[in-house]
Amino acid sequence: MIPLVRPAAARSLAPASSRRSLSVIQSLLHGSPEAREHETLQHSRLVGRGKYVHGFDIHRVKPDKTEEYKAAAEKYYLGVKNDPALGTKLTGNWEVVVGEQDTFIHILEFDGYEKIRDLHVTSRVGCIFLFAFLPTAPPHAEGGIFELRSYQLKPGTLLEWENTWRKGIEARRKFVAPVGAWFSQVGRLHQVHHLWQYPSLEVRKELREQAWQIDGWAETVSKTSQLTKFMDAFVLRPLPFSPLQ
Structure with a gap:
């Protein structure tokens, strides 16, 4: 046998x-x-803007400590921005007003990875890269509200997602220009974030409905949704010291 x-x-x-x-x-x-x-790494080189490295901080604060937190955050982030040794720029600082309450989001721009390691005072949620086709808007004060949309992609789909979204975004540009778009590089991987600004929630609703009438946008949403595991959307209000207002 x-x-x-x-x-x-x-x-x-x-x-x-x-x-x-x-x-x-x-x-x-x-x-x-x-x-x-x-x-x-290869996908990052293809879709990213090279040396532009951003830090993405999300802080969840005790409800009775939000005012104290805002004062401390302003002192801290302006201190980081104004310290030439850190080589750090402040992109924007926001408070979530629709979504997960008592949450604050901060985005900083670093001059390479070495500067991220120098800045170790606060907890860092992750490192994000700018998409090459969509630079972050410069500091401005247009008023209104911001919307941050975050997508958790299926592993290995970043390049396909970027290619599809880049083609379809022209339909949205007819009504509103994105403030910025990033993908994760350190921390929780396979994430994509994009930021929008609207005069109000009502205008946001109207513009989004109009975008669905433009050829290309419905197809973009359909294709990218197949590459996504889940998503989150937050309506944000800029903090008084935020460069983006």
Whole structure:
């Protein structure tokens, strides 16, 4: 009788060359960790704006401490902005008014990764890169509200998402220009964020409805939704010291 060999045992008895071949096949089919990391880096180079590295801070504050937090945040972030040794620019600072209450969001721009490591006082949620096709709007004071939309993508779909969204965004530009768009590089990966500004919630509703009437936008939403695991949307109010108002 021929003895039965369990699959694990069979692999251990196989010649070294066969095991190497099996490893190569598995990497091709499923992607090795090294291959997946390489793919992420390659996609970042293709869709990102090179040296532009942003820090993305999200702070959830006790409801009875929000005013105290705002005063401390202003002192801290303006101190970071005004310290030439840190090489840091302040992109914007907001409070969530519709969505998760008592939450504050801050976006900073760093002169490379080394500057991020220098800034270790606050907890950093993640590192984000700008999409190459959409630079962040310069500081301004247009008034109204901001909307941050965040998407958790399926791993390996960043390039496809960027390509699809970049083509469809022209339909939205007819009504409102995005303030900025980023993708995650450190922290929770495979995330995409984009920021919009509207005069009011009512105008936001009207402009979004009009965008659906433009050829290309419905197709963009349909295709990108297939690449997304889940999403969040927050309506934000800029803090008094935010460069974006």
